[in-house]
Amino acid sequence: MSQQPSDESILSSQVADCIQDCLNSHTVCLDTAMSLLQKGNNYADPVRILLDCSEVCATNSHFLMRNSPVYGSVLQACAQVCTHCAEVCDEIGETDCANACRASANSSEQMAKLIP
Amino acid sequence: MSQQPSDESILSSQVADCIQDCLNSHTVCLDTAMSLLQKGNNYADPVRILLDCSEVCATNSHFLMRNSPVYGSVLQACAQVCTHCAEVCDEIGETDCANACRASANSSEQMAKLIP
């Protein structure tokens, strides 16, 4: 008889994935921001949103690591900022960064739905 | 004839006040967390929420400083976390910290309303 994973272990694996996605886009956004910075002033707005996204992803992952009782609103903020950042990255051809942001937007949205 | 402050300067002074309130509760929450940590294990939950609140206040102030195009959701997250943290601080008699958190909750809520 096969063992079913418990609700708790599904949740805990989803938390771990969300943390990983957020740490990944935290890093990719900061890298992309620094690379755009060298390219000059047409990128001032993308650099700013990339710094925003990098920071909110870090904050979100820390809330999840601390198992915060109030992480719902931070998950939603993270999902919104990542979605916006993904669109900006698409427009300027930063596809890898756009994909990283979409992944953390999706994980954060899914997690936010699990909260009662 | 007295000069009326423009809408823009009212906004900009409100942004500056919100940044100041958030930086203040960022500091006060971290101080309070460290002081509770020394007092022992009855304070594990308050310490965690204080670390949460300290971090989201810093993140929120940085979004405002960067004049982020997407700071609305971060303002709301900050307001919710600060409100919760203020209640926890009240329960354990940390009145100064509760007041600091309420101040940044209020500023953040007010600012969030100004966003179209």
Next chain:
Amino acid sequence: MSQQPSDESILSSQVADCIQDCLNSHTVCLDTAMSLLQKGNNYADPVRILLDCSEVCATNSHFLMRNSPVYGSVLQACAQVCTHCAEVCDEIGETDCANACRASANSSEQMAKLIP
């Protein structure tokens, strides 16, 4: 007979001043970075060092708030980064930011000397 301040209270007031100086340059450096970012690509290097300085000042102030047993090396790193950032700010005419960085460089250096 006048009361002499104890060694401990001198130290503790020096810690508080250093935290304040570092939080101040943390803020001023981030503001200056964002303002330079809008001005275009001649400022890529200053923006980067300003982001560095803003972050190490925050980290240093947090180590002091946590009364870390190992803050000596972070104080020294902070002093070096602030000193470098002040020079860069002087070169590009950002005098207020240069002064803020020099203040936190000095406080951090002074504090580092007090550690046995």
Next chain:
Amino acid sequence: MSQQPSDESILSSQVADCIQDCLNSHTVCLDTAMSLLQKGNNYADPVRILLDCSEVCATNSHFLMRNSPVYGSVLQACAQVCTHCAEVCDEIGETDCANACRASANSSEQMAKLIP
């Protein structure tokens, strides 16, 4: 004839490894701090040093990602804090965390030596 990796690509792979080690101990230290926090007041000092170490590892990785011209002193601070944190973790039986801290201490020390 086999292709030798250039000095630059060796450096750049070493930077990437150091960033990865630091992000890893950033995460593991925060996790360990939260788990100790639940265990009560005998762990106040370890929790504090783990928060220190988690933060300096994040700061160090950001300096490397920004390719900061002044990262030498931050690398050294990171190496010292990680070394101390590894010892504290060994004493309380947190072996995984101790290993993570030693890995980032070593990477940071090696990188610091490469700087002219």
